[in-house]
Each structure stands twice: as structure tokens, then as C-alpha cells.
Amino acid sequence: MTETPRTGDRLVSVIVPVYNAGSFLERTISSIQKQTHRELEIILVDDGSTDGSGELCDSLAEKDSRIIVVHQRNSGIAAAQNAGLERAHGEFITFCDNDDLMAPRLVQRLLSALIENAADMSCCRWRNPGASTAEAEMHAHADDPPGPTLIIDDPAQAYQRVFSLAHRRLAAAELRYFSEANWGKLYRASLWRSVRFPEGRYAQDVAVSLDLYLQMRRVASLADALYYWIQRPQSVSHRTKQTQYFRDIVRAHGRVFELSLQAGIVPARAYGGLMTLRLERRSVRTAEDERLFEDDARYVKSLLRRLTLRQRILCSAFFSLRRVETAVYRLTIHRRQ
Known part of the structure; x- marks a missing residue:
């Protein structure tokens, strides 16, 4: 060309x-x-x-x-x-x-x-x-x-x-x-x-x-x-994460989740992003971290209530598959020098 x-x-x-x-x-x-x-x-x-x-x-x-x-x-x-x-x-x-x-x-x-x-x-x-x-x-x-x-x-x-x-x-x-x-x-x-x-x-x-x-x-x-795309261990995405880091991810996907539903789109990818909440929970170290996590937990729960049963099953299935893939990815790509 x-x-x-x-x-x-x-x-x-x-x-x-x-x-x-x-x-x-x-x-x-x-x-x-x-x-x-x-x-x-x-x-x-x-x-x-x-x-x-x-x-x-x-x-x-x-x-x-x-x-x-x-x-x-x-x-x-x-x-x-x-x-x-x-x-x-x-x-x-x-x-x-x-x-x-x-x-x-x-x-x-x-x-x-x-x-x-x-x-x-x-x-x-x-x-x-x-x-x-x-x-x-x-x-x-x-x-x-x-x-x-x-x-x-x-x-x-x-x-x-x-x-x-x-x-x-x-x-x-x-x-x-x-x-x-x-x-x-x-x-x-x-x-x-x-x-x-x-x-x-x-x-x-x-x-x-x-x-x-x-x-x-x-x-x-x-x-x-x-x-x-060259990844390095010292990049932001590979460092030890704090609660605010995971909170930002949850909130970003939450916005996409809401816009998707408004447009009549099943928010399967955004659902997976919301599940970052489990990592946010593990990152809690202080009382302020706990406050942020509890706030996000309520936020995610309110969003998931808006899914129909069919949408929830579909989103959950995609998320489960993606978790397996992510585990494999971390054992391979992230180790490259």
C-alpha cells in the first residue's frame, strides 16, 4: 500500500x-x-x-x-x-x-x-x-x-x-x-x-x-x-497497587457500564472491570482505604442490580473466562525482558 x-x-x-x-x-x-x-x-x-x-x-x-x-x-x-x-x-x-x-x-x-x-x-x-x-x-x-x-x-x-x-x-x-x-x-x-x-x-x-x-x-x-507495546516491571501497571488505584479502575468501568446500559449494550467488559473491587478489598490498609472500599462496594452493587438475569449470566461467564486468560498472561507476557 x-x-x-x-x-x-x-x-x-x-x-x-x-x-x-x-x-x-x-x-x-x-x-x-x-x-x-x-x-x-x-x-x-x-x-x-x-x-x-x-x-x-x-x-x-x-x-x-x-x-x-x-x-x-x-x-x-x-x-x-x-x-x-x-x-x-x-x-x-x-x-x-x-x-x-x-x-x-x-x-x-x-x-x-x-x-x-x-x-x-x-x-x-x-x-x-x-x-x-x-x-x-x-x-x-x-x-x-x-x-x-x-x-x-x-x-x-x-x-x-x-x-x-x-x-x-x-x-x-x-x-x-x-x-x-x-x-x-x-x-x-x-x-x-x-x-x-x-x-x-x-x-x-x-x-x-x-x-x-x-x-x-x-x-x-x-x-x-x-x-x-513494550511492558516493563517498573511501569505503573506492574507496581504494588494502592486502594485509590483500584478505585479509579472501578469508577472508570462504572461510567462505561452506565453508558453502555443507556445505549442498550450489554456491559460485559465493564462488568469485568467492576470486579476489580475484589482487588481493592485486598489493598485496604487504613481506615480511609476501608471507607473508599465500602463506598465502591455499594456503588458496584447498585450497578449490578440494573442487569437482567440473562445479562448477569452472560457477563459472569465472560468474566470467568477472562480471569483464566489473565492468569496465563501474567505468567508469560509480564516476564519478558
């Missing part, structure tokens, strides 16, 4: 929240600079880094006029993403974590698929290599031919219904699956006009997911694995 005049002059804003990215930041930004689609606005939001990452952003901006650097005091990833959205001028928007990699044709393929199919969003698959092998793996797949593209006309329904790996495999529904993250996706900028991430909270991407999907009429889902 080659770039055509229809896509070559369309500006794409790439938002990268940056916080103490260390030695990984430069190769991340390099992977964005090497995109075959050249009409980019690369917005690096330095969220109060203390390891020299902010200075590196400034240095790279001096060499590439497409790079815009925003410095702010440390306020969290949601605030950094929002700052990027405020500065974005592109007709289309994508995100990249500050230690991941984008295959050279990621933007080109997503943009072509989005425009050719009159979609509101396009998305690709991803690979999950260890940090030490990511670049080699990306180079090894550099010449992979384009795969099929699936057009999804009910993205909010797909997001809530298709998330179990076993279900995806048995029903041949992999391309109807959306990750919780905002990376690996290209959005029409108009989707973000009234949507911003809740600041100071975890699971900020989950919290806005249905706000976005309910606006979409069509999504182009590519089989191509073009994003390299």
Missing part, C-alpha cells in the same frame, strides 16, 4: 506523554520521525521529568521542525494527554507511549484505511516484545504485506462484547477486538472536541472509551501488527 495524494497532505498529530523515559525515549521518537507518512505534528508533552527527558525533547525539536515540546509540572498521564490534545492541529490524532515503538508504516496504513472506508477511527494490531528485542522484531517485520481490514459498524457494541481471547479465537473475531489503550489507533480529531481524559486518575483511557465509541459510526480494523 503506497501513500496517495488523498492522504499524503493530511496532517496527523502524534501525542506522546513523556515522563522520565530514560534511554528509551530517543528510539521511540525516532520511530515516529521515520513514519512513511511525513505530514506529522509530533507533540511531546514533558510531564515534569527529572531525568533529562525534557531536555532531550528540546534537543530533538531543534533538529526536526515537526516536533512541538510542551513542558508542564508533573500532573500525570491524563493531564499530559490533554495538554497534547489542546495543542493538536491535525485533522487526525494518534497517541504513542514514551517507551513504545511505531512501525514505519503505522500512520500511513491507518490513515489510508480510515479515509478509504469513510471511518471515524482506524486501528491496528500490536506486538508485545521484550525491551531488548523490540527493535530487531520490528525490523524483521518491516516488509510484511498488508493484511485484511474489517469494517465495524457497531464499535461500542464490539468494544463491550469482544474482549476474551478464547471468544475472539473461537468466533474468528480478533479484528472486532479493541484494546483499552489509545495507542495503535488513529482518530478523527473531531471526536475529541468535547472529550478529555479525567486528570489525576488511573484508567483514564477506559473512562473516555464509550464517549468516543458511541460517537463513531464506522471503524476500520487492520490485521497488521504495527505497534510495539
Whole structure:
């Protein structure tokens, strides 16, 4: 697939929240600079880094006029993403974590698929290599031919219904699956006009997911694995969790749960998120933790009462299957180096 005049002059804003990215930041930004689609606005939001990452952003901006650097005091990833959205001028928007990699044709393929199919969003698959092998793996797949593209006309329904790996495999529904993250996706900028991430909270991407999907009429889902998601033991998602962390997850999924029911969608995925309550219970250490947990327990109970018996059985079955898959995942993917 080659770039055509229809896509070559369309500006794409790439938002990268940056916080103490260390030695990984430069190769991340390099992977964005090497995109075959050249009409980019690369917005690096330095969220109060203390390891020299902010200075590196400034240095790279001096060499590439497409790079815009925003410095702010440390306020969290949601605030950094929002700052990027405020500065974005592109007709289309994508995100990249500050230690991941984008295959050279990621933007080109997503943009072509989005425009050719009159979609509101396009998305690709991803690979999950260890940090030490990511670049080699990306180079090894550099010449992979384009795969099929699936057009999804009910993205909010797909997001809530298709998330179990076993279900995806048995029903041949992999391309109807959306990750919780905002990376690996290209959005029409108009989707973000009234949507911003809740600041100071975890699971900020989950919290806005249905706000976005309910606006979409069509999504182009590519089989191509073009994003390299690199997990590390020191990342936030792998650290010891406090009660507030789990509370944020429960509340984010609670919002999605309510929006799903309002739209007539069975909130199967959100139900699984609400079950994070059991982890919140285990995290209780103080009287304040206990208060937060009891408040969330009441909240979850009130939401579950709104399910019909059929909906509850369906949600519970998907959740049980997902728990098994998550256990396997933690024993494999999280151990990669």
C-alpha cells in the first residue's frame, strides 16, 4: 500500500506523554520521525521529568521542525494527554507511549484505511516484545504485506462484547477486538472536541472509551501488527497497587457500564472491570482505604442490580473466562525482558 495524494497532505498529530523515559525515549521518537507518512505534528508533552527527558525533547525539536515540546509540572498521564490534545492541529490524532515503538508504516496504513472506508477511527494490531528485542522484531517485520481490514459498524457494541481471547479465537473475531489503550489507533480529531481524559486518575483511557465509541459510526480494523507495546516491571501497571488505584479502575468501568446500559449494550467488559473491587478489598490498609472500599462496594452493587438475569449470566461467564486468560498472561507476557 503506497501513500496517495488523498492522504499524503493530511496532517496527523502524534501525542506522546513523556515522563522520565530514560534511554528509551530517543528510539521511540525516532520511530515516529521515520513514519512513511511525513505530514506529522509530533507533540511531546514533558510531564515534569527529572531525568533529562525534557531536555532531550528540546534537543530533538531543534533538529526536526515537526516536533512541538510542551513542558508542564508533573500532573500525570491524563493531564499530559490533554495538554497534547489542546495543542493538536491535525485533522487526525494518534497517541504513542514514551517507551513504545511505531512501525514505519503505522500512520500511513491507518490513515489510508480510515479515509478509504469513510471511518471515524482506524486501528491496528500490536506486538508485545521484550525491551531488548523490540527493535530487531520490528525490523524483521518491516516488509510484511498488508493484511485484511474489517469494517465495524457497531464499535461500542464490539468494544463491550469482544474482549476474551478464547471468544475472539473461537468466533474468528480478533479484528472486532479493541484494546483499552489509545495507542495503535488513529482518530478523527473531531471526536475529541468535547472529550478529555479525567486528570489525576488511573484508567483514564477506559473512562473516555464509550464517549468516543458511541460517537463513531464506522471503524476500520487492520490485521497488521504495527505497534510495539513494550511492558516493563517498573511501569505503573506492574507496581504494588494502592486502594485509590483500584478505585479509579472501578469508577472508570462504572461510567462505561452506565453508558453502555443507556445505549442498550450489554456491559460485559465493564462488568469485568467492576470486579476489580475484589482487588481493592485486598489493598485496604487504613481506615480511609476501608471507607473508599465500602463506598465502591455499594456503588458496584447498585450497578449490578440494573442487569437482567440473562445479562448477569452472560457477563459472569465472560468474566470467568477472562480471569483464566489473565492468569496465563501474567505468567508469560509480564516476564519478558
